[in-house]
Amino acid sequence: RTGGATQAGEELIDLSDPSSIEETTRATPNEGPGERIGRYQLEKRIGEGGCGVVYLAEQLEPVRRKVALKVIRLGMDTERVIERFEMERQSLALMDHPNIARVLDGGATDSGRPYFVMEWVRGARITDYCDVQQLSLRKRIDLFIEVCKGIQHAHQKGVIHRDIKPSNILIDESGGHGPKIIDFGIAKAISGNADSGTEHSSQDQFVGTPAYMSPEQADRRERDIDTRSDVYSLGMLLYELMAGRTPFDSAELASVGLMEMRRILLEREPPVPSALFAGMSPEDQQGIAVHRKCEPAKLPVVLKGDLDSVVMKAIEKDRARRYETVNGLVMDLQRYLAHEPVIARQAKRTYVFRKFVRRNRLAVIAGVGIVLSLLIGLGTAYTYYLREREALDEQLRLRQFADAAHANELMRIDEARGWEGFAHVSVLLSEGKTEEADEQLRATPITSIRLSPQSSVVLRSLGNWNALRGRWPQATDCFKMMMKTDDLNRGQNLTNSLDLVAISSVLIEGGKPQDYRAFQSWATDRYAASSSSLDVSRLLHAILL
Template sequence: MTGAGEDVALESAIYQMALSIDDPEVCRRFLDRVYASDGPARAEMEALIGSAGGSGRYFSEANEHKQRLAREFADEQGQAGAPAADDVPWEDAPGKWLGGYRLVRRIGAGATGLIYEAEQFQPVRRRVAVKILRHGMDSREILARFEVERQALAMMDHPGIAKVLDAGSTEGERPYLVMELVEGEKITDYCDHRSLGLTERILLFIQVCQAVQHAHQKGIIHRDIKPSNVLVTHRPDDTPFPKIIDFGIAKAADSQRLSKQTVFTSHDQFFGTPVYASPEQLDFACLDIDTRSDVYSLGVLLYELLTSMTPISPPGAVSITRLHEIMQDADFLRPSERLRGLDREELKSIADDRGVDPAQLVHAVRGDLDWIVLRAMEKARSRRYQTVNNLAVELERFLHDQPISARPPSRLYLMRKFVRRNRMAVALSSIIVLLLVAALAGTTTLYNKARQSSAQESRLRQVAEAARAEETRLRIEADGRATVARIAFLLHQGKIDEADRLYRGAPPASVGPSMEAASVFRSLAGWHAEAGRYDQALPCFQLLIQANRFDDPNKIMQGLDLIASGSVLAWLAPEDYRAYRTEVIDTYLPVEGPVEAERLLKFCLLAPISPPEHRKLREVVRQIDFAIPQTPPSWVGLTRSLDLLRSGDCMNSLIEAREALKDAELKRSCEASIHAVMAMAEKGLGQGREAASDLATARRLIQEAHGEDYVGDRKVVVYWFDWMVAKLLVAEAAADVPAGIPQ
């Protein structure tokens, strides 16, 4: 029959085992097996486990509050003249003797002890470090921890761990330890001050791992691995060598191993440095801290060696419980991502400390080192490296370009690692393979030589024919260029008829685009258009557009090529006009000045336009308001009225058109265009009779002009494309206005 005491012990063991399981699913399966037939007991245990975190948080916050009050009280006492907690009594002052050791100077202070440099004269003369328990730190627990540190150091014999040389008690019964004096810099400062590269830093870190692994083999968990507890000194040959110090809060992997005294850790106590502490150290519900906690701290140290930053930076002073919550909620950034997120100057400073440029640093850390660091800092202990030696071996594999276990090994990754690791062998193998392939290719070529000779002859014949065709093309192109030059010369002399005849003798397609050709096409196109021979002007305008593609867009916008070529294209080749309009919108926007904006907008609105393309012209519409006085108000008004008509705003289009008719310098070509726009706007408003009247007016103005242009009764310079624009708009209006209305 099982006694009550045995039941309590069994429940306590189950409780501690459940708390030690990181994965909730694994914990659930464990409880399923233990309480397979006892549902109430299982429910009670789950409630107990669920409350563990809350109770730990309560005791932690209470302890922190108690410590804060104690500090405030100590500050008040210090201001009132009371001695500080770490004041040195006379018997410990430098110059005094402690056993066979003369104290020289105080070199540090820990949570429970003061550390002095001292001189030993017998049996050997050397300098040592002496750690003496503070005044007032003589509780049973503190004395037990001091004994733990002494026993821990005495058990270990590794060059990377400071040795304990002696121990004793002062006349006041305060225990002390005599240890190897380690003179060096903390590892992060040492690396930065000497601008050590990543390889040198990793080699130092591997030595730290080897020392920690030795401690673990002796059953010792350090629990406070951080840069200030890893000092770098030098061997006699001046090579750097790290040493681990301060085992003041070390823990035995199996209880009662270090000391005959029992060391109790209360539920509200935390030991270590929070930023470097593992999640289970910060969790007061976790009762079993094992060697994997040191693996996590080493991961944080490696993160800092690579980036000069720790994975998390708590916002100000936060409680241990709050820090634990932050750590559980946060997703650690990979070291390379953390570096890439810095501003340029900060990243450059960190890269300079490593002797590389910023891009090289990010590239070197990205990949394997990212995976190794994150694996070491896994929040769940079961997913970390299970021993420090595993972490060290992983880094060794990285340095030798071997595959690591921290990342899923793709075939490409394994192949790349193999090539890097065996560069010489791969190179020689590649050469041999290439030689074999070359020999095989040569044999195949000889074997197939007779059969391929006819094919080679056929290919050569085709190449020769292609060369002759290219020669013919180049000769025709050269003849075309010579013809263009001759036409340009004749145009310069005013012999337009002769230039046109010569142009007709040279097929337009054989004349390549050039600035000289653009001038020729512009002159011939204008000459034909002014004479009303639009069908003959069209191919010249098409070649002009092709040539203009090689010119500066700003230069094109300052001339009249757009409106001239656009009016002929819209009249005779509407599809070509629409394609060219799309090209102009995509190529020439934005325009520089209001005059250029007015010309481009008028060109784009010569025919109906789709809403998406029309929306691209909004900025151009806003610019044309500034075209006056460089452009007459009537022309600006025509363009604005036409824009409103294309957008469907017939009422405002009609208002703008009527306002444009008031211009004292109104040309008849512009007047005809305005009346055509008014006819279309009135049709859109349902004013059929008015639309027919304005359309008739526009037609009459075109018929009476006979190709001339007037302002009132005064003859002015005529531009043929102004009348072409009017004819285009009249033709569009005529198709829109009902034929049954009297005109």
């Protein structure tokens, strides 16, 4: 394979066992370029994994072809590593999938070190291939789904990879053969190895690639590693394919101590991909966005939501909250591609809130205290506000009552003044001062005076006085007003006097036939039902003039 040597932080093997470091410096057999192992001629070293060195070799018989040959790394041929290597060869032989590199052969060197032969993949790491080809997010997801299908096949065969990372997933440079998963060097059989009776990764070992390693792999107390560990590593790979980086920097993990590395992997919560990208420098954002054929401002918008949720569900610290199988992860990605709701976003907020509370217990308690204080303060302020509002409403009611009383008082004063002027007119007329009386009426018209049942006496007198002197318009106004007072006082009938005849005479003499006809209708409606023959007689005299 091509893909370069292991990067900083990509491998961390047996850090707690100093003897493993010493073993790398001891004299070892001379397998290397130019040497021959069985029917394979070694040409050059093209890479190394956790426990093996990979060579490009040429198979000499029965057919000539290029292959990748992996042997135990020089200086690492301890019983534990040999046992793990032998399991790798057996595991790969179980699998037959287009996305998993095929095992062609296996055996042992002259020095007794196991080796196996795989098909040689002329390709680059999946992340490098995607960047060089500038694949969009959708095409990256399609490629990632193919990888998932290969891992799911391995799980169905009872094999966990446990070291999924970009350098272990190669893609043919032409892209025509899809991704190939290689290096099951630290794979663990789900069903166990019945023959060995030993645990292949003891608690003194730290086997894997920290940046992609699941928390349970990093936890030395956890011995039950299952397929959800690969789900986590696939989630980290998807994270890098989407955002351009993993949430935990490889260089940082390689530089800190083993205990701090375990603490980071077990406790530190990774940011969502969109937030990680948003926190990068503009130069880094531009480079990553270009490789995905996307604008820097648009990429976090695309990631935010479904993709963030899918990735974060795959890399949950608690494996019970991850996708149960790789196929579950694939199905959610297919829902995203089909614009369907993804399972990862259901009931997410409550869980995030609970985790936030557990992580920031003191801050949450302080925040709750502040909120309660604010609520109590707001409640007290609102109570005072209601009391003040009631006081203002009562004040407004009293003011309106006072204004109404004052307005009524002014009206009564105006009425009194009107009746005072009206009475003065009566006095002036009785004294024969007609011109002064008319002047007073112009200043205080009869129509401006508020009528009452007692007004008829004054109006009758004033009307008769004007009629006797031939002042028909003035007499007409007085009798019209008197008719209105009669409507106010049903207990007194105008038929008891000669008022009806006087009114009809004045209206006729005043030369206003329409007023007389209106009087006829009013008088008929008002008095036609009377049982008194005298009343009826007077009514007839009045309306038949």
